[in-house]
Amino acid sequence: MAEYRGVMVHAEVAEGKLAAIAAELLGCGRRLADDLGEELSAVIVGSGISGLAREAFASGADKVYIVDDVLLQDYQTDAYVPVMEKVLRQVMPGILLMGQTSIGCDLAARLAFRLETTVTMDCIELAVDAGSKRLRRTKPVYGGNARAVFTSELDPQIATVRAKAMTPLAPDTSRKGEVVVIEAGLDSAAVRARVLEKVKQEVEGISLEAAEVVVSGGRGIGSAEGFKQLEELAGLLKGAVGASRPPCDNNWVPDVRQIGLTGKIVTPDLYIAVALSGSSQHMAGCSGCKNIVAINKDPEANIFREARFGVVGDWKKVLPAFTEKVRELLAG
């Protein structure tokens, strides 16, 4: 019987390029493959994506599998699951890494059940067990209050990985490898759930993921009006405005501003958290930032356990004075 061997990364495509998560997964996959003494491959699924193999090699892949078909233009569960099932049955990797993204989460769970194997979602650490050589998958649980380590005897061992949890390799454009084309073999009638349209809700200004400074507000901001003050500060610092869940649920800010376990994950140089308690669910989205600054009137707020600098006080009094001083310092 053939054995499951090697590490495979599902390299997601976004806007005609490999998504940022793909290089992070390849960086992690390279380390796991080297620890096992096995090969690292990438699988790229989409339409008109053959040219992207170079990027995967530069980020660490030894081999790239390409599945290129017009039916794979958009992510659709019923198209991507059978294609990935075919690839996995043919290649038989021991480990498959995917992104904890809207695509990766949907695809990984379906695939694991179809192949009667297991997946661990939202991993932040992955390592090969020295004794058993099985994959140890560490993930935050209970909204980030605890961490759990899982293993499984079943192959392939699938894990989805949180954005920005893994470090990409420095791209090496001289790296080359073998490209293997796999036919999708799809029947369009098999696609039951169909994408009719995509609606972008991108907010003005710098994107949260790219911003070097993020000014974030919580429940204590109290209104959409209150967020204008955060926008003013973010504007001064050439940063972006984020929020915890309550301001989004109350429509003070659009949902795409949400930072946290079920929102965006950001790693700016400076994260200014205003009137935000710092629940574990929220911190899951910003704990990668080394310089968290907290303004909160509750000295017991969890955010002070995570922050480097803090002011205990009413944000309505602290923030305007802070903003004015920042303006003065930046002008000087």
Place this chain on the structure above:
Amino acid sequence: MTVNMIVCVKQVIDPEAPPSSFKVDEAAKKVVPPPGVPPVISPFDENAVEAALRIKDAQGGKITVLSMGANLLREVVKKPLSMGADELVLLEDEAFTGGDSWSNARALAAAIKKIGEYDLIFCGRQAADWDDGQTGAGIAEILGLPGVTLARKIEVTDGKARVERVMADGYEVIEVPLPALVTVSNELGEARYPTIKGIMAAKKIEPLVWKPADIDLEPAQVGAAGRKTNLEKLYQPVHEGKCELIEGESPEEAGVNLALKLREAKLL
């Protein structure tokens, strides 16, 4: 058309309990429930109940709530009934506890088969305990149903559902034929509060309670015995806790001092 719906809900430790009350028994690899904090329906599952109620409001229908565990608190698992759901089925047995997504999805799928009639199955996008988010997709896969995950809006017309699915930069609109499974995200909007009338009505509804044999499964196929993953370790991450508090004679002065401190630390 009136719509037959099943909503899966999970009783969990209240995720809003203060982080300082959160404790893990590392030897038992279990979370110690915080004393005096009652369990709740996992919040995304409440969003799922709300999604079903909005469809019932718009065009009529029946909502069956399905939950699983042991010693389920009736006042917790009956909350969806007091919000407006119609029936409650409980998979209640010690054998159903300690499962992973695999064994949980298998048991829930078997129960859904036994319930029999449905157009839509709803689950929360992930449960507030293991934050795994694969049970919904697993149920759909086992039952051979199409599905949409991370929904923020669902409308039903002519045997199809039109679902808005949350993406990082907005949403996509997906059309899916029924029956289908949909997992619901918080972007759908907050769940309604139970009404007094609803609470009174819920009191009169007796849940159907099923054991593994009632859904044609062996105890060894469900809960902890039916797992495919091993939980090797459960622990609490260490907080370094080195926040430097910036003070002042007034809140305004503290704000000014904070700006000066950030300049000193070369963060401005």
